[in-house]
Amino acid sequence: xxxxxxxxxxxxxxxxxxxxxxxxxxxxxxxxxxxxxxxxxxxxxxxxxxxxxxxxxxxxxxxxxxxxxxxxxxxxxxxxxxxxxxxxxxxxxxxxxxxxxxxxxxxxxxxxxxxxxxxxxxxxxxxxxxxxxxxxxxxxxxxxxxxxxxxxxxxxxxxxxxxxxxxxxxxxxxxxxxxxxxxxxxxxxxxxxxxxxxxxxxxxxxxxxxxxxxxxxxxxxxxxxxxxxxxxxxxxxxxxxxxxxxxxxxxxxxxxxxxxxxxxxxxxxxxxxxxxxxxxxxxxxxxxxxxxxxxxxxxxxxxxxxxxxxxxxxxxxxxxxxxxxxxxxxxxxxxxxxxxxxxxxxxxxxxxxxxx
Amino acid sequence: xxxxxxxxxxxxxxxxxxxxxxxxxxxxxxxxxxxxxxxxxxxxxxxxxxxxxxxxxxxxxxxxxxxxxxxxxxxxxxxxxxxxxxxxxxxxxxxxxxxxxxxxxxxxxxxxxxxxxxxxxxxxxxxxxxxxxxxxxxxxxxxxxxxxxxxxxxxxxxxxxxxxxxxxxxxxxxxxxxxxxxxxxxxxxxxxxxxxxxxxxxxxxxxxxxxxxxxxxxxxxxxxxxxxxxx
Numbered sequence: 001x002x003x004x005x006x007x008x009x010x011x012x013x014x015x016x017x018x019x020x021x022x023x024x025x026x027x028x029x030x031x032x033x034x035x036x037x038x039x040x041x042x043x044x045x046x047x048x049x050x051x052x053x054x055x056x057x058x059x060x061x062x063x064x065x066x067x068x069x070x071x072x073x074x075x076x077x078x079x080x081x082x083x084x085x086x087x088x089x090x091x092x093x094x095x096x097x098x099x100x101x102x103x104x105x106x107x108x109x110x111x112x113x114x115x116x117x118x119x120x121x122x123x124x125x126x127x128x129x130x131x132x133x134x135x136x137x138x139x140x141x142x143x144x145x146x147x148x149x150x151x152x153x154x155x156x157x158x159x160x161x162x163x164x165x166x167x168x169x170x171x172x173x174x175x176x177x178x179x180x181x182x183x184x185x186x187x188x189x190x191x192x193x194x195x196x197x198x199x200x201x202x203x204x205x206x207x208x209x210x211x212x213x214x215x216x217x218x219x220x221x222x223x224x225x226x227x228x229x230x231x232x233x234x235x236x237x238x239x240x241x242x243x244x245x246x247x248x249x250x251x252x253x254x255x256x257x258x259x260x261x262x263x264x265x266x267x268x269x270x271x272x273x274x275x276x277x278x279x280x281x282x283x284x285x286x287x288x289x290x291x292x293x294x295x296x297x298x299x300x301x302x303x304x305x306x307x308x309x310x311x312x313x314x315x316x317x318x319x320x321x322x323x324x325x326x327x328x329x330x331x332x333x334x335x336x337x338x339x340x341x342x343x344x345x346x347x348x349x350x351x352x353x354x355x356x
Numbered sequence: 357x358x359x360x361x362x363x364x365x366x367x368x369x370x371x372x373x374x375x376x377x378x379x380x381x382x383x384x385x386x387x388x389x390x391x392x393x394x395x396x397x398x399x400x401x402x403x404x405x406x407x408x409x410x411x412x413x414x415x416x417x418x419x420x421x422x423x424x425x426x427x428x429x430x431x432x433x434x435x436x437x438x439x440x441x442x443x444x445x446x447x448x449x450x451x452x453x454x455x456x457x458x459x460x461x462x463x464x465x466x467x468x469x470x471x472x473x474x475x476x477x478x479x480x481x482x483x484x485x486x487x488x489x490x491x492x493x494x495x496x497x498x499x500x501x502x503x504x505x506x507x508x509x510x511x512x513x514x515x516x517x518x519x520x521x522x523x524x525x526x527x528x529x530x531x532x533x534x535x536x537x538x539x540x541x542x543x544x545x546x547x548x549x550x551x552x553x554x555x556x557x558x559x560x561x562x563x564x565x566x567x568x569x570x571x572x573x574x575x576x577x578x579x580x581x582x583x584x585x586x587x
Contacts, residue, residue, distance in 0.1 A: 051488055072497075080494040090485040093507050102503075103493035154494065 001081055001157045001189070002026060003048060007057030010043055010213075017043045018054070019213040025158065025191070030184045032204035032221060033193040040213040041193035042087075045160040048191070049084040050075045080107070084160040089147030091135035096127070096146050099135045103154040121153040126175060141172030148179055158189045165199065170280060170310075170326065177203050198278040201225055201351070240312070240322035241277040247352065256350065260318025263295040264347040273354050279312060281349035282323035284333070285342045294347040297321065301339045304330070315343050367561035377539075378559065382566050385524065385543035388456050388534075392463030393520035396471045399464075400519075401512065404475030405501060419476060425469035434529030437462040441533065454535035459543070462533045463526060467519035474518055478511030479504065510584040517578045521571060 008021040017040045025031060033041050046052040048059060050068055058065040061078050068075045083103075092099050100121060101114045109117075122130055125145045135146060144164060151159055161180065165173035180203050183190050194200055200207060200221060207224045209217035217224055245258030247270050256265045256275050265275060283289070288296060299317030306312075311330040315321045321343050325333075335341065370378055407418050439445050441453040441461075452458045482504055490503045505512065527545040534541035536550055544567045551560035 046488075049492060051491060076496055079491065082492070084492040086485055086489065090483050090489045092486060092489065092503070093509075102490070102495075106490075106493065106495045106499045150493065 001078075002062055003059065003158065003189075004063075005048060005057065005059045008044070008047060008054045008059070009056030010040075010047060010052070010054050012043075017213050018047070021057070021210075021213070021215050023208060023215060023218065025189045028184055028187045028189055029205035030180055030203050031189065031191045031206045031208065032200040033191055033208050033210060034195065034197060034200050035210035036195055039210045041195075041210055042162050044210065045084060045162055045191060045193055049082050049158075049160050050079050051084065080154075081156060082158040082160070083151035083154055083156040085144075085147045085151055085162060085164060087144075087161075087163040087166055088140065089143055091138070091143060091146065094135060095131060096122070096133045096135050096138070097131035099146060100150045100153055103150065107154075117153055118149075121149045124152075125149045125179065139169075141168045144168060144176060145172060148176060152179070152183070156188070158191070159183060160191045160193075162193045163195070164192060165194075165196070173199075197225070198280070240279050243275045243277075243319065245273065245275060246271060247273050254347075256352065258319050261297060261321075263297060263345075263350065265350040265352050266348045267352040269352055269354055271354075273352050276351045277321075277345065277349060279322045279324035280310070281345050282321065283344040284313060284315070284323050284325060284329075284335070285344055286333070288342055289344050291344065292346070293344045295343075295345050295350075297343045299341060299343055301335050301337055301341060303337070304335070315341065317343055363557045363561060366558035367565065370558055370562040371565065378562055378566075380539065381542050381544055381547050381563060384456070384541070385545070385567075386570075388459045388530075388541075388543055389463060389520055389524040391456075392460045392523050393467055393471075393516055395460060395464040396467035396519055397512075397516050400468060400471035400475045400515070401505060403472050404479055405504070407472070408476045408479040419473075422469055422473045422476070426473060428469070430466050430526055430529040431532070433465050434462055434532035437465065437529075437533045453533065454537060454541060456534070456541060458533040459530055459541060462529050463523035466526060466529065467523050470522060471515050471519040474515035475508075475512055478508040478515055481511055482507040510581050514578055514581045517574055517581065521574045521578070524570065524574070525567070 003025040005024075006022045008018050009016065010018040021040075021044060033044065035041055043052065047054050050059070050066065053068045058067075060066065066075055066078060092102060097115070097118050100118045101109075104114045104117060118131065122128060125148060127142070127145055127149060130142070130146070135143075138146060148161075148164070161176075164176050164180070168176070177199065180190050180192060184205065192199075192203065204221035207217065207219060207221040208215055209224070243256070243258040245256050247254050247256050247265065247267065249255075249270060254265050254267050254270075255262050256273070258275070267273070283293070297315075297317040299315040299321065302314040302316045302320065304311055304313045306327070310324045311327060313323045313325060313330070313335065315323060323343060407415070407422070437458060438453065440447050441450065441458050442448055443453070450457075452461070486507050487500050487504055490500045495503060525545060527549055530543060531546045531549065534543070534546065536542050536546040542550075544563045548560045548563050548567070551557070551563070
């Protein structure tokens with residue numbers, strides 16, 4: 001289903017939230033809607049999903065504009081081909097099975113068929129045996145996975161996810177990211193709102209940047225993120241582990257040097273480059289690890305801060321390196337300031353590009 | 357001076373026997389108040405949906421009006437229903453005065469503001485995004501309405517029970533429009549009032565015990581349901 005929006009405007013209590021937004025969802029794939037909190041991502045998705053009428057502009061489906069308040073029947077029929085997952089997702093009162101079967105129920109699917117499809121989708125999201133659990137008593141990660149199952153079971157052509165992995169444990173986050181990619185491969189259009197550029201880089205084919213209600217960037221994700229538009233990374237998240245350094249070739253191994261640190265990267269580039277490293281790709285170890293990871297930098301624990309269920313630990317490895325670990329890991333390791341540890345990461349985890 | 361213990365013993369014996377009059381009165385009571393509570397609920401839920409669904413300017417005024425209606429004395433409602441159904445009244449032609457129909461009407465009118473108020477509170481307790489969640493899962497307008505009611509089901513049941521308890525214990529108004537006719541419109545409260553005045557205490561106390569037990573049972577049910585609604 002092709003969706004095209006033009007001139008979208010929305011105000012809440014007089015404050016503009018969307019200003020003249022135009023975009024298109026052409027082919028299947030993952031469309032990331034990035035931008036800082038409060039930039040209008042949620043509102044834009046609700047307008048596109050026909051849940052909220054815009055104050056100006058229009059949303060067209062397969063070439064025909066739809067107004068929620070006027071074309072009620074058509075809006076309803078189109079909504080049935082889409083799904084939107086809020087953050088945090090709202091569970092309807094009842095069991096997990098009730099929630100996941102709800103959309104099938106309103107479509108008149110019989111109980112036997114419903115039960116079968118619910119079980120199947122729960123299995124795919126590693127939620128086997130969750131049918132009879134109270135949907136309001138799940139952890140954040142489970143809730144988000146049930147919400148995804150509840151949408152996926154309807155096999156929608158377009159699916160909107162609002163910050164699907166915010167405040168989730170890494171395992172749930174990874175599962176959701178994998179499901180998003182899988183849906184895109186299966187020919188769906190998946191729109192993911194995110195303020196996490198690492199995530200965008202991992203999953204998105206196309207990237208829109210929303211800043212204060214305006215679409216300031218739009219293009220293929222890899223191109224937008226790596227065309228050296230450093231500003232994107234600086235302005236929004238991902239300030240950690242962003243380095244301007246130099247790559248040298250040492251017997252076929254590419255070494256990136258920055259400050260007093262040197263680590264291996266995978267690239268064809270040589271010379272002055274910029275490198276970035278997702279904090280959650282770094283393993284902190286007390287002992288040197290014998291592993292396939294090519295980089296093992298000794299350093300000392302400088303400081304730590306907690307952020308959304310994760311701990312950000314800053315290590316001094318000749319250059320400040322930020323590692324994100326779970327609270328459980330932090331508690332278990334009992335790291336102390338000044339302690340010597342090793343930062344372990346794969347050469348392929350480092351993204352390298354040239355500033356233009 | 358009457359012997360209290362003897363009267364209580366007689367009352368208990370009366371309860372133990374299958375006295376048709378006693379249990380007939382209990383049955384009429386439950387039937388009339390049950391019907392009244394149902395009628396009030398049938399009106400209260402859609403009214404509450406109307407009041408609570410959208411944000412509009414008069415919303416606070418409407419809720420305020422509902423709250424003030426809760427304060428209308430039962431006897432005034434009794435008077436109005438009496439006038440409505442009396443021979444020369446606008447609905448006199450229905451000949452409902454001194455019939456269970458009049459009692460159900462009066463009790464439903466008494467319960468309606470209370471129930472509507474509680475239903476509004478119940479529906480406002482539904483997460484605001486629940487309706488949008490149903491919408492995005494493909495629900496139509498009516499399905500969303502029904503789903504919203506379902507979300508509030510425990511709190512709505514509590515509202516129903518509270519309304520039922522309120523009308524079950526009503527005496528004066530029920531007497532005014534029902535007439536306390538033996539075998540027809542005599543209910544537990546009006547029978548207790550009458551038997552007490554007649555000095556016929558054992559039937560009064562027997563009915564009092566039943567009324568008390570029903571009231572306690574209803575309150576236990578209410579607590580249980582409210583406990584679930586709070587989850």
